[in-house]
Amino acid sequence: MKTREIYAEMRCIPPVVLRADGRNFKNTLSGLGFEKPYDKTFARAMADTAELFIKKSGLSPLFAYTFSDEISFLFTDLPFDGRVEKIDTVVASFLGSALTIKLRLEEPIAFDSRLVALQKEEIPEYFHWRQLEAWRNFVAAWGYYTLRNKGAGKNEAAKCLRGKKEWEIHEMLFERGINLAALPAWQRRGIIISKEEWEIQGFNPESGKEEKSLRRKITQNWEIPKFKSEEGIPFLEKLINRK
Structure with missing residues (x-):
């Protein structure tokens, strides 16, 4: 029976973008009092869902980009040996559960997801x-x-x-x-969720010296530039090339 599993062995190689879209959100979320055409509570929940995925999923995307009811994650390192079926289903189910919690919904919601295979030089264009x-x-x-x-x-x-x-x-x-x-x-431009690094200096009790070290935190940038602008090109390149 194992051989009857459709697409079970289909794999991809990085880099890839996984894009998740809300399934039938217009009808599912109607009647909840969200402002039209844009509601900051909903946008915050989408950004928080992407942040939670980066923090808790264990799948380590480099960053996420979200607008409306979609989220794109850039992966340069793939889980599950690149198995398409596994990655798509795990990510979609995590996001649906997380957003249901963030919005405190009584009815379940769902995402569909797909993997977009890219060459590194194609990532900015995506x-x-x-x-x-x-x-x-x-x-x-x-x-x-x-x-x-x-x-x-x-x-x-x-x-x-x-x-x-x-x-x-x-x-x-x-x-x-x-x-x-x-x-x-x-x-107008969407939101970026990414890991940011900053340097701190403190006393190391093991060495007995003042030393510098790096700390990381996940940030949400709600004021991003146009990706093809003079400011946006290096902004995006920095995100893509971050380790």
Whole structure:
């Protein structure tokens, strides 16, 4: 029977990104009072879930990037000998459990996940692609919910936005008093969760000397740059090349 297990021996080699997406979150989380189009409580829960995964899963991704209901983890070292089935299922189940706890939900929620095989030089392009998706979601969400809040029905709001370019939605919102560029960076660009190092100096009782040592902690960066900007390129490279 062991040989009947589908994809059980499919493996991948690092580096890879695992991307997890919330399954049917729109319906599952409706009625919980989250603000539209963005809710900081939900965003905080997603970032905290990614942080908990880095801390407690034992799988050691380099960092995580999250926006909306998705999280991407970069792995340069793979658990389970790179078994795709094992990695996908363990990560998705951990995230679903963690977010259920963080939001104190009475109903279970779920993630689906997939592995994205990359060459090292392709890693920045992947995260740039996801950040562009975060921006597209941001513009579309603000356009849609602004129209809804002005009294438009679901179909009317969707019809009004259909075929519109980003700059047209931007202009429409500006005419209604909303400047997208002034809204929080985490809504526009997403959030990075990573291990940060800092140096401390203290007395070592074993050597009897003052010595320097490194400490690590996990931080959440809610003010990240555009990944393809002058500031963003070295920012992302530092994350990717961290040991």
